[in-house]
Amino acid sequence: MALFRNLGLLSKITLVIMVILLAFFALTSYVRYRQQRAFIMEEAVEKARIVAFEAIRAREYISDELQRGGVELSKERYGMIPVVASNRIGLLVAKDLGYEIRQVSERYRNPENAPDDFELEVLERFRNSPQIGEEFAITSVAGEPVFRYLKPFIADQSCLQCHGDPADAPAFLKEIFPLDKDQAYGYEIGEIIGAASVRIPMQRLHDQIYANVRNDLIVIGGIFLALITCLGVLTRAAIIRPLARLGKGIQEIIYTGRFEEKIPRRGRDEIGTLIDGFNEMIDHLGEKTQHLEESEKRFRVLTETARDGIISFLSNGQIILFNRQAEKIFGYSKREALGLTVDHLVHQECASLHGVGVSDYLAREAGQLMERPREIIGRRRDGTRLGLDLALSVAESDGHLFYTAILRELD
């Protein structure tokens, strides 16, 4: 906090604005990331849906064409089996796109179509609630996050030829997949045979998200930067420079003590008002100083021309004023006297003060001394005694008592 307080005004303003903008920037980034992520996920679902439909439509199409042409399937034409063909086409297309599509089933015919844990779980869900038309999620495959999409296959009449009663199945099928190992028989119409399973590596999606967010942020960051620069230039011109000039002006006036000098005003804004206020204050100060100087001069003339000796001292006895007549009476110069205490001016024969000390004496006698003048025996610089008529008064200044003695030499 202390560090912040010691910073320059421009640094402070810039810092505060930077913090605000940074917070805003972070928030914007987060919101944009969330938006982009949602958008990309939607797109991923859409793509996966298309890929899965492609596979289903391809299978249906090939199946229709084979039936219409009366093509007899055989071991040699294995690749023409609709589900096999669509699977392979799907594989090729998905490979181009960097995706992966498989056809999986809990009761698989080809062990290559065995579902993994996630697929198994979703297939079970499809089986229990056939109304679920699709399912997607982000899971981890071999440590990498992957977007996954599954769409169930519902058995229709055409499927039963190879997935219904094994007795109806083509002989070559039973040859390739012996009945004792083939689990893909015994389905009924409407039952879920398996699912199309699409995988999209999240890295691909993330790359897209980051690319979009980055472009957004470059634009926003550019705007913020321009904003900070403008604000910096503006505060410098409108606040910092005028304030610095004002500070320098004030310093100069204090340093030189030339109160008649003025700080030039530039505008009618708050700083202008501040300059006006300062100039006014300087005017007052100038006037007051002048009054003070004049009254001091009058006082000096008064004390110096007085025919009585005038000595002021503090309650500890230290002399603070010693006029010309006092110099004449005691033989000390003003300079010498100002270094002394009043004790030096009282002769030891003056019993009342002797041996007591000024402060005690004053505490004891001041009341009486002030009531009426009295005679005391003074002591000159050369040690000789002299009779004096003394009148004492006391006053207070700055919380200290000080005494003024008016002395007249007795003839």
Ligand code: HEC
């Ligand atoms: C002409 C025979 C035939 C017909 C008709 C047929 N299939 Fe298949 N099906 C197969 C063969 C052969 C495989 C093994 C594919 C492979 O080797 O990948 C298979 C595999 C599958 C698989 C992959 C899981 C597994 O068991 O290996 C699913 C899912 C599937 N078929 C669904 C269907 C559906 C749904 C229909 C009807 C729309 C259908 N099949 C029609 C022969 C057929």
